Amino acid sequence: MIEIERLTKRYGATTAVDQLTFTVRPGTVTGFLGPNGAGKSTTLRMILxxxxxxxxxxxxxxxxxxxxxRGLRHVGALLDAGDVHGGRSARAxxxxxxxxxxxxxxxxxxVLAEVGLGKAAGRRIGGYSLGMKQRLGIA
Known part of the structure; x- marks a missing residue:
C-alpha cells in the first residue's frame, strides 16, 4: 500500500506539491493525471x-x-524511458x-521476452526506438 500524508515539495519560492494526501491500496490500478507542472513526476520521485x-x-x-x-524487489517504476545508458545492451x-x-x-x-525485446536484447539501447525504450523500462 502506498500512503501519502500532507506531502509537500518546495523549490525556493515555488511549491511543486502542496499537502497532497492519498492512499493506493494493493491490487488497484490507480491513474495519476494532471497538466504539465502539476507535480506528478515530483510526487513519484518522492515516493521512490x-x-x-x-x-x-x-x-x-x-x-x-x-x-x-533492495527497492526493485518491492516497487517498479518508469519515470523516463530515455534515462538509460545508450551504450549498454538491454540485457546488460x-x-x-x-x-x-x-x-x-x-x-x-x-522479462525481455515478456516485453518483446528478446531478439533485440544484445543491441545497444541507444539504437532503440522510444517504444522499445519504454518496453525496456517496463521490463
Whole structure:
C-alpha cells in the first residue's frame, strides 16, 4: 500500500506539491493525471525516495521507500524511458539492475521476452526506438 500524508515539495519560492494526501491500496490500478507542472513526476520521485519532501510523509507498505536496501524487489517504476545508458545492451542494463537488487539473473531473459525485446536484447539501447525504450523500462 502506498500512503501519502500532507506531502509537500518546495523549490525556493515555488511549491511543486502542496499537502497532497492519498492512499493506493494493493491490487488497484490507480491513474495519476494532471497538466504539465502539476507535480506528478515530483510526487513519484518522492515516493521512490529520489526527491526529499519538504513536508509530510510517504510510505510503501509502511516503510519509506528510500529505507529499503533492495527497492526493485518491492516497487517498479518508469519515470523516463530515455534515462538509460545508450551504450549498454538491454540485457546488460537489466542484469546490472538485477544484481544490485538480488533478483535472479534468469529473470532478465524472462522479462525481455515478456516485453518483446528478446531478439533485440544484445543491441545497444541507444539504437532503440522510444517504444522499445519504454518496453525496456517496463521490463
Amino acid at each position: 525516495g529520489l526527491n526529499t519532501p519538504t513536508g509530510g510523509s510517504v510510505t510503501v507498505d509502511g516503510v519509506p521507500f528510500a529505507r529499503r536496501p 542494463h537489466l542484469s546490472a539492475l538485477a544484481r544490485g537488487n538480488r533478483i535472479p539473473l534468469g529473470r532478465v531473459e524472462e
